[in-house]
Amino acid sequence: MAILEALNWRYAVREFSDTQLSEDVVTELIEAARLSPSAYGLQPYRLLVISSPQVKEKLLPYAMGQTKIQDCSHLFIFATSTTIDAQFIEQHFARVEHERELEIGALTGFTQHVKEAMLSMSSLQLQHWAENQVHIALGNVLTASALKKVDACPMAGFENHGFDNVLGLAQRGLRSTVICALGERAPTDTSADDRKVRLPINDFCIEI
Numbered sequence: 709m710a711i712l713e714a715l716n717w718r719y720a721v722r723e724f725s726d727t728q729l730s731e732d733v734v735t736e737l738i739e740a741a742r743l744s745p746s747a748y749g750l751q752p753y754r755l756l757v758i759s760s761p762q763v764k765e766k767l768l769p770y771a772m773g774q775t776k777i778q779d780c781s782h783l784f785i786f787a788t789s790t791t792i793d794a795q796f797i798e799q800h801f802a803r804v805e806h807e808r809e810l811e812i813g814a815l816t817g818f819t820q821h822v823k824e825a826m827l828s829m830s831s832l833q834l835q836h837w838a839e840n841q842v843h844i845a846l847g848n849v850l851t852a853s854a855l856k857k858v859d860a861c862p863m864a865g866f867e868n869h870g871f872d873n874v875l876g877l878a879q880r881g882l883r884s885t886v887i888c889a890l891g892e893r894a895p896t897d898t899s900a901d902d903r904k905v906r907l908p909i910n911d912f913c914i915e916i
Contacts, residue, residue, distance in 0.1 A: 714854035716904060721859045721889070723897035724779040729890060733856055734759075734782055737890065740852035741784070744845035748822050750800050752792055752838040753845065754882055756785040756875060763874070770870025776861055781891035785871065786846060787882035788838040797823050835883075842885045849888060859893040862886060 734757065741755050758764055764778045771777045789796065801819040805812060829837065846862055853860040864886050871877070871884040893900050906912070 711851070711855065714857075715851070717857070718850065718854040718860065719899060719902070719904065721776065721861045721891075721893050721897060722899045723894040724776050724781070724859070724889065724891040725894040726779070727781065727892040729781040729858060729892075733858060734890075736856065737784070737849055737852055737858065740848050741786075741845045744848040746841040746844065747837070748797075748800075748826075749804070750792075750797065750822075750826075751841070752789045752796075753842045753885070754787050754789070754880070755845075756787060758783040758785060766874045767871055770867035770874070771863075772865050772867070774863065774865070776889045777863075777866075777887065779891075780861075780889035782889075784849065784888040784890060785875070785884055786842045786886050786888075787877055787880075788835065788842055788885045790878075790881050790883050792826065792834045792838065794823055794827065797826060839885050846886055846888060853890060858890055861889045863889065 738755060738757060746752070758767070759782050761778070764780075764783060767783070768775070768778050777783055798819060801815045801822070802812075804810070805815055826834070826837075850860055850862060866884075866887060868884045871887075872882075875884070877884060
């Protein structure tokens with residue numbers, strides 16, 4: 709589908725069918741998340757892909773009654789890094805040097821600049837910064853899903869600590885931030901017929 713047609717087609721699914729997404733489609737959506745832009749390319753998050761019914765069942769008590777996390781084909785969990793420090797930044801730019809076949813230390817000056825900019829922030833500011841980067845990736849996944857005609861429902865309404873405990877995220881240095889249920893809308897989901905409501909273009913877009 710053309711992108712505007714796809715974006716008009718998508719909505720936040722309320723009910724999923726039991727249809728399972730193909731491995732190829734899921735792989736494409738994972739790649740859409742991986743290729744998302746982030747500030748300095750740091751990617752201060754990881755993506756957990758949950759397809760196991762048993763794991764989804766364990767997460768359900770922390771989903772505020774939203775059974776779609778259990779009914780969906782796959783559940784994407786975007787989790788931010790809990791430690792963003794000098795080592796985190798240095799490792800990233802060492803990877804850049806390696807991947808781009810640069811001399812070791814070629815990016816030392818820029819690495820120092822990034823460390824000064826990032827590490828001047830408080831831990832709370834860094835957390836908010838990381839969450840902002842996650843939402844860029846989530847937006848990419850939603851758009852890619854629509855283009856693939858995969859139904860999706862992004863959710864921030866869940867108990868982070870419960871998800872973190874079930875998935876052992878603290879041991880991985882991660883904290884769950886936002887989740888996205890993916891699959892195929894159920895025929896009984898009448899929300900699919902609701903008119904999409906957005907601000908009129910003249911109210912939304914301010915040209916200066």
